Amino acid sequence: MEHKRYKQEINITESLMNRINELLSHYPADKKKSALLPVLHEVQDAHDNWLSYDLMDKVAEILEILPIEVYEVVTFYTMFNQKPIGKYMFEFCQTSCCCLNGAENLMDYTSEKLGIKMGETTADGMFTIAGVECLGACGYAPMMQLGDFYKEHLNEEKIDQLIEDCKANKIILHDK
Template sequence: MENKNYTQVINITPELKSRIDELISHYPADKRKSALLPVLHEVQDAHDNWLSADLMAKVAEILEITPIEVFEVVTFYTMYNQKPMGKYMFEFCLTSCCSLRGAEDMLEYACEKLGIQPGGTTEDGMFSVVGVQCLGACGYAPMMQLGDFYKEHLTPAQIDQIIEDCKAGKIILHDK
């Protein structure tokens, strides 16, 4: 899925706009930019877990900042996606603690099981596997994040079970 121009339908529903306005209300009127991180989370969640350049520009418009200010944040944090991702995104922590305890092996195993490369998405759009920086769970390595949940002390057997549970619809990513 690399080097493609992805298009995305921008749909700022009344419900989403209300949620964005509520988030902005937590900050001084002249500091709307302070709401950028939570607004990006809401907007990404409402747009199939990714943010196109056009959607980033829309966020900039809403927050009354420049598009480059949004782009700088989206490209800095691994929690924001700039291309379509799978419904289930396996985010493996690859910092030193996790790497020393086998995280890279678990990432490679998941990619092999799903027939994709790191950073890739399965053809059916069901799974993506990415390496990320510290998820703050060093004592539970190797670990990955799946939606809002950590999967810890990973083994190949656990990864197999997680994949099967996802395919069977047993894993719910958000409680929204």
């Protein structure tokens, strides 16, 4: 099966490069690869929250490592997106505790409500739904992450309200 390659404009601004250099300063000069995770976060944040192969190649060049070393990390962690995503990404915890408390039903409900399958984005680019591994908030199950924030003790009514709040631009995504 062929993997679709999405096109993305690479924009390593002076400010982004300054931030990358600041991150690199925390590691020995001969261990630039150690900064891979924080650098990927910064680069993804600056590029509409996803990383194309061309952008991953650029990160490899900056860190002086092989592109495959970047691909291995990006494809392993669900926090890195390999294709364009919606403005609002509903990341449902799909591990035992959340599933035992109804997460799978809520994921199905949300998919039906938005008219998309897991991993897809709505045609208007507003919403993406994803299942992710443990988010470490088992006592608040079922739960999901939306931007930098957890949404806990979810039910259908809370999902409906979240969708409406997103459509009305009432949701803050980042704690910055």
